[in-house]
Amino acid sequence: MSMRPRAHELGVIGCHACGLVCEAPGTTTHATQCLLCGAVLHARRPNSLSLAWALLWAAMIFYIPANLLPVMHTDMLGSSSGSTIAAGIVEFWKSGSYGIALVIFTASVAVPCAKFLIIGLLLVTAQRRTPWARRERALLYRLVEQIGYWSMLDVLVVAIVAGLVKFKSLADIEPRLGILFFGGMVILTMLSAMQFDPRLTWDGNET
Amino acid sequence: MKAFPTLIVCEHCDAVYRRPTLAPGEGVRCEICAAPFLRLSRLDVDHWLALTMTSAVIYVIANVCPIIRVSFNGLHNETTLWRSVAALAHGPVTLMAVPATLTVIVVPLLHMLLLGWVLLYARRGRRAPGFRIVMKLLVTLRPWSMIEVALIGILVSIIKLAGFLHVVPGVGLWAMGVLTVLFTLIASPDTRHLWSLTESDVAV
Numbered sequence: 001m002s003m004r005p006r007a008h009e010l011g012v013i014g015c016h017a018c019g020l021v022c023e024a025p026g027t028t029t030h031a032t033q034c035l036l037c038g039a040v041l042h043a044r045r046p047n048s049l050s051l052a053w054a055l056l057w058a059a060m061i062f063y064i065p066a067n068l069l070p071v072m073h074t075d076m077l078g079s080s081s082g083s084t085i086a087a088g089i090v091e092f093w094k095s096g097s098y099g100i101a102l103v104i105f106t107a108s109v110a111v112p113c114a115k116f117l118i119i120g121l122l123l124v125t126a127q128r129r130t131p132w133a134r135r136e137r138a139l140l141y142r143l144v145e146q147i148g149y150w151s152m153l154d155v156l157v158v159a160i161v162a163g164l165v166k167f168k169s170l171a172d173i174e175p176r177l178g179i180l181f182f183g184g185m186v187i188l189t190m191l192s193a194m195q196f197d198p199r200l201t202w203d204g205n206e207t
Numbered sequence: 208m209k210a211f212p213t214l215i216v217c218e219h220c221d222a223v224y225r226r227p228t229l230a231p232g233e234g235v236r237c238e239i240c241a242a243p244f245l246r247l248s249r250l251d252v253d254h255w256l257a258l259t260m261t262s263a264v265i266y267v268i269a270n271v272c273p274i275i276r277v278s279f280n281g282l283h284n285e286t287t288l289w290r291s292v293a294a295l296a297h298g299p300v301t302l303m304a305v306p307a308t309l310t311v312i313v314v315p316l317l318h319m320l321l322l323g324w325v326l327l328y329a330r331r332g333r334r335a336p337g338f339r340i341v342m343k344l345l346v347t348l349r350p351w352s353m354i355e356v357a358l359i360g361i362l363v364s365i366i367k368l369a370g371f372l373h374v375v376p377g378v379g380l381w382a383m384g385v386l387t388v389l390f391t392l393i394a395s396p397d398t399r400h401l402w403s404l405t406e407s408d409v410a411v
Contacts, residue, residue, distance in 0.1 A: 014216025
């Protein structure tokens, strides 16, 4: 690994909000503020790992009812049925819309599961302070940051469809509880990823 | 406490660098973690402001005009972006309407207004009233804006409904498409650059 100095070794902190590099407050535990923008400076986000873990567990728990409960309820010419996320994907696949089935599968299943695994991996490795695959872990973190919010897709689809199909007794679509858990899961994973301090990946033993 | 304006720290891995002078459109990646950590946008402040104002106009069109119109057995119905997220508020998932409204409607609007506000002053090299708070808000708001997700959501909905209804895309949908491009353009430049472009009227 290169010999480039790190901020905490030099006793400085880079402000996360404006980028100014300020002197770290030394041994005192008092929080300092950035001289330029006034944001609270932390060498490392306080309680980063435990908060990220808590939010990640909450998200994984939310993901269970999100998949088991119906996300919307369809009333069509007298016959009514509820459909889950998985049923929605299968329906698209069977009707021949493979592309759309893949898009929804990616946003609702692949992305959330990948996020659980990646955030979990980042947390375990950061906890052990291992030098293993640091560059690759940094890449995974940036990936999670960038793709995370796409899971919100299903929530918006349900919103739009439910908003449109309102034809009294003929046809009516309503959102159902599953989508609430699903949306909650997306927000919790986003918060978990934001709580994780990527600088922790680089702390600990050198190679 | 001292500050070191000639240095810069990679926020992803804490590596320290001397702040480089960049040409517009140029960016640097961190040697250690390979994160793109400093980038100077090709847009100058005037262009940036102009695009922000354009997106605000398109935003109004996207929110006022219907995005989809459907017909079913001689009955018609149409929805706007606003009505779609409001639809979540009915039924058992009222709570879900809050984040949906925030991410698709409130946050993008706030982002454009706040950005326009600081840019309006930054053209003359000045810091707008409330500059510190606005700049921090812009950093916080950025990840919660989901216009592009809404656009794909509308397209998926159209295909989903086309199976049993007659679906016609509305003006609002085209506006959403344009807004997605414009919003990406105005939200990607690093706003932190504005700190060095402006000087405060009063000492900080």
